[in-house]
Amino acid sequence: MKDHFAGYRMYSGCKDFSIFYKLPRGDDGDVQAGNLPANCSLIRLSIRLRSDNGGLFNMLSAAFLVEWKLSEDCYKCHYGGGQCQTDITNKFHCTYPNNPHDQDAKTARRKFGLTLGAGTGLLTVGLLILLFYFREKIMQYKRLSFWQSSAEDHQNIEAFLKNYGSYAPNRYNYTDIKRITGHFRSKLGQGGFGNVYRGSLCNGSQVAVKVLNKLKGSGEDFINEVASISRTSHVNIVSLVGFCFEGHKRALVYEFMPNGSLEKFIYEERSNSVRQLGWPMLYKIALGIARGLEYLHRGCTTRILHFDIKPHNILLDDNFCPKISDFGLAKLCMKQESIVSMLGPRGTIGYIAPEIVCRNLGGVSHKSDVYSYGMMVLEIVGGRKNVDVGVDRTSEIYFPHWLYRRIELDEELQLIGIMNKEENECARKMVIASLWCIQTDPSNRPSMSKVVEMLEGKLDSLQMPPKPYLYSPTRTEVDSSVLELA
Numbered sequence: 001m002k003d004h005f006a007g008y009r010m011y012s013g014c015k016d017f018s019i020f021y022k023l024p025r026g027d028d029g030d031v032q033a034g035n036l037p038a039n040c041s042l043i044r045l046s047i048r049l050r051s052d053n054g055g056l057f058n059m060l061s062a063a064f065l066v067e068w069k070l071s072e073d074c075y076k077c078h079y080g081g082g083q084c085q086t087d088i089t090n091k092f093h094c095t096y097p098n099n100p101h102d103q104d105a106k107t108a109r110r111k112f113g114l115t116l117g118a119g120t121g122l123l124t125v126g127l128l129i130l131l132f133y134f135r136e137k138i139m140q141y142k143r144l145s146f147w148q149s150s151a152e153d154h155q156n157i158e159a160f161l162k163n164y165g166s167y168a169p170n171r172y173n174y175t176d177i178k179r180i181t182g183h184f185r186s187k188l189g190q191g192g193f194g195n196v197y198r199g200s201l202c203n204g205s206q207v208a209v210k211v212l213n214k215l216k217g218s219g220e221d222f223i224n225e226v227a228s229i230s231r232t233s234h235v236n237i238v239s240l241v242g243f244c245f246e247g248h249k250r251a252l253v254y255e256f257m258p259n260g261s262l263e264k265f266i267y268e269e270r271s272n273s274v275r276q277l278g279w280p281m282l283y284k285i286a287l288g289i290a291r292g293l294e295y296l297h298r299g300c301t302t303r304i305l306h307f308d309i310k311p312h313n314i315l316l317d318d319n320f321c322p323k324i325s326d327f328g329l330a331k332l333c334m335k336q337e338s339i340v341s342m343l344g345p346r347g348t349i350g351y352i353a354p355e356i357v358c359r360n361l362g363g364v365s366h367k368s369d370v371y372s373y374g375m376m377v378l379e380i381v382g383g384r385k386n387v388d389v390g391v392d393r394t395s396e397i398y399f400p401h402w403l404y405r406r407i408e409l410d411e412e413l414q415l416i417g418i419m420n421k422e423e424n425e426c427a428r429k430m431v432i433a434s435l436w437c438i439q440t441d442p443s444n445r446p447s448m449s450k451v452v453e454m455l456e457g458k459l460d461s462l463q464m465p466p467k468p469y470l471y472s473p474t475r476t477e478v479d480s481s482v483l484e485l486a
Helices: 072-079 100-167 174-180 220-229 279-299 367-382 399-408 421-437 448-456 475-479
Strands: 009-011 019-021 043-047 060-066 083-086 092-095 170-172 187-191 194-200 206-212 240-246 249-255 303-305 314-316 322-324 331-333
Touching: 072 083, 072 092, 170 174, 170 249, 174 206, 174 240, 174 249, 220 240, 220 249, 279 303, 279 314, 279 322, 279 367, 279 421, 279 448, 367 399, 367 421, 367 448, 399 421, 421 448
Parallel strands: 170 240
Antiparallel strands: 009 019, 043 060, 083 092, 187 194, 194 206, 206 249, 240 249, 303 331, 314 322
């Protein structure tokens, strides 16, 4: 390298380029590029007269001269009064800062940008102020509403505990609920209200814990269930062991039902000739539910209307004894009251009494539970939903009407699993009692006491009811059969 560039030394300590330099000889003459490569610019370095043992940059003085070559475009721009510039893409531009038109355009653009920016900023600030104001108002309203509803709920619970004294169910805190359920380890089921978990008390008793995660209104469902079921003591009503009421955390602790809900036992495949439960057991279940409802309507000091009788809400113990559960939609009324007031419909489509939806059919009363019971027992009998959705719309069969026609003509019911005369009589009694229960006019429906009498009596003593004035529900209603109205 020294041979090729005579008289120059090379510094290669910088990445991607090298510096060629000469040490001074004590004169101030111009240093020429000599035989450096043609594309190199010349940098005149002022170097102090000292040894270069410390390296090139230790010998540099404070000032030095840089010479560079201009491109042809830049040369023309510079000598035309312009300034050479490149943008972020390294594209060349020639600008004229002394040109008044160019300057005015720049000033106008700058002013427009400032005005637009200021306007946008003011608009943004204004919107933020409005959003903050309304957010505070909404949050304040929510806090006030929650405080009022929470305070009202606490007052209702405390009043309930005071009224029942030692007869009130046990009250647990949320830590107890987690311990009882093993931190919610074993899930039994779920619904719109929340989840149900299996648990165990300190004495070894098995329980089912319903944890509510969605309260309607001000927690009325929760208070209804605690207040309603605490008034009951019957073999066909599920027992409430205790409850948790701790702010948002609310739970109900019930006795454990090993066989779960009736729902999973009654809907049969159409090709199946054997039922999960025989007719004697189905009859026993229908009679037990009727006795439970009779107790709610007449046996308590305060009449309890359930308003959500359906297979899902009937639980079965280890002996398949049925127990009515889920009193979230229940309503309490005095025994002498025959009609109750309601702000809106409650129940489940497919079991809900027509007068609850259409009030001109009659007043809402305990006869509304009778209707739901009748619809449920018809499904128990048929092992199917009351509308057969397995056929096309034109041939869709409304099961209650089909059963009524066969009873009217004294024909065989053609129901699955009937093996003898006794089972046939059980099935016919259940059908006739149910057809009485689903009469459109509430006044034509029997009380639950009368239904129990029908089921326990002889088949020959039962009269044929009028044909229910019903229509085949639309497929939309069938598909929405699990929709709950409250």
